[in-house]
Amino acid sequence: MSPRRVTMTDVADRAGVSRTTASLVLSGRGRELRISRSVEERVLRAAQELGYRPDIVSQSLRTGTTRTIGFVSDTVATSRLAGDMIKGALEAARERGVMLFIGETEGEPDLERGLLEAMQDRRVDGIVFASMFTRTIPVPAALTAAPAVLLNALPTEPSPLPSVVPDETEAGRAAARLLLDAGHRAGIHLVGAGPGIHDVPPGTVAGVERLTGIRDVLGQAGVEIASGRVCPDWQPEHGYAATAELLTAERPRALVCLNDRLALGAYQALDGAGLRVPDDVSVVSFDDHPIATWIRPKLTTVALPHYELGRKAVDVLFAEIDRHREGLEPDGGSHRVPMPVRLRGSVAAPAR
Amino acid sequence: MSPRRVTMTDVADRAGVSRTTASLVLSGRGRELRISRSVEERVLRAAQELGYRPDIVSQSLRTGTTRTIGFVSDTVATSRLAGDMIKGALEAARERGVMLFIGETEGEPDLERGLLEAMQDRRVDGIVFASMFTRTIPVPAALTAAPAVLLNALPTEPSPLPSVVPDETEAGRAAARLLLDAGHRAGIHLVGAGPGIHDVPPGTVAGVERLTGIRDVLGQAGVEIASGRVCPDWQPEHGYAATAELLTAERPRALVCLNDRLALGAYQALDGAGLRVPDDVSVVSFDDHPIATWIRPKLTTVALPHYELGRKAVDVLFAEIDRHREGLEPDGGSHRVPMPVRLRGSVAAPAR
DNA sequence: GCCGGTTGCTAAATCGTGTTAGCGGCGGTT
């Protein structure tokens, strides 16, 4: 059997003082409350010798703060990217001495409610409610009981909750600028969405915002999008099919793939047609999925900053918790996290 | 501000009974302790009407059990596979009404100790200590305070802790059998380890055990391993290099790659040499990494059962917690989880 | 000698629950 934990009473007894005094000293308020040097010394030594560690469960009951937050997502397993998001959250939490509960809703409302309740029954200080791909979601009713932040998601209805999302529009601009800077002015085709602003798979924020950014910059430069192909899903096979079909009609100079998996498919189709990246066709993409560095040439892509998103969400959550503590209204804004460009080998000047 | 939570006292007041009675009824012990039907009815209705939910923090303080376990790993972000492991653990925990703390040590002893202490200060009922790839580890001293299980790891020194690991040896046997069943008897080469039993990268359990299984079955069948190449790390580029080098000397009939990333590299090298999978060369591998289904032809591989590992670890942990509760000794055994074969398109009968 | 102020500590209440010990009332027995 494990030996009983050392309690504050044990420390107080050994130091020959009351529990109150021990508590004051150990919580660092001894100085301000005029505990003598010698007593303070005795208490600290006793705690040290006994290896005292405060029981957080008990502290939680008394103070109402558990130093624990919840991280609820629809699914963690779909991609390695989810892991990075959690990792960012984890590190930001650790820096504050806070632990993380995790839970998955798998998109089921019952699970979701059960999970949120289970966390609130454990009195979490706040909750990060995350989606694994950026989208709009209805805010669960159970989420109003504690401070909360939406991560990688925007509320469908106006909501008092703040949200943290990648800056997809700016990412779209960056992607377009990459091609312009390389000298491309024609033969630019889109794979996965476009060319029109409404040609996007339903329900994705990334689709419309990336497209908006791309059109924005190309439009400004007076460059026309040669074509675009909507893909219902953004998997390699769809990228392959769309690109293969494109190649029957045209000879593209540059491809903007709406994500890296599409780009993988596009690579395969280009390869099949005997076209080389980037000499014949430049390819630029989004996400910075691990495959982006596995394929040859390595893919130039605008990265989803999963790690930063996770960190930022926790930062915003703690700001929210402070607000809450001071009785202020929630923030309610949407925080955009920049998406960095990963310059690799898939973009070159257009062939003469 | 959030309205105050409903407490048991509120329920008792509304039902017009003492808190004790409310507690007895709500914990289901009312019947055995002779609380009258009518009182029971009143209490339950009051709880229902007020939306009472027990405060788990308080229950934890009183009962000493938090219905919470910790999941500590070296890193969650390295692979999507880690996510599956957590997912398995998560689901097994949820089925028991238990929440999961997660934490990452990043291999740093200080972080590791801090994390384990933070969890124990929160009085977790038990801890899963996971490694993201199978290996032997020294058991942290801080791990003895609560029931614990090693996941995907074996203790370097004899230890009272049980461990849960994939059955790599049997997986090696399965891989070898795949080739035998397809008719291969010669020209079988290893990529990543072998041919000798000691030709493995240091520190990996998977290496020696997979190799053992492979040699076991091939040896039984009287089939000789044509060659083997140790790779210091098991990334695509190493698989490429090893295979390319192999091809300068030999014309293999089948490749056993020690994991899927090596196999990706092998595919690229075979492709470069104008050899086709599986017509010219069969390829079999391990892990069932996502890329196994992305490359053409899809890779036949023996899967790491990450999800099952996670589940199993939590199962074993709860068995351990029960033992602990009853004052029994820890189990201390190692539990092997079977690795399933994923039959896909990379194995065929040897060309004539 | 009395009063006010400071110093240095402690008693006791509190958080929300679980649990043990016991209390009042009633019916039946001797």
Added chain:
DNA sequence: AACCGCCGCTAACACGATTTAGCAACCGGC
């Protein structure tokens, strides 16, 4: 009438911390 035993419920303590209110001792001033 005294006693016993059972029924149905409650008072009170415990878990391990924080925090408020207050107490004893001492000092200085008038």
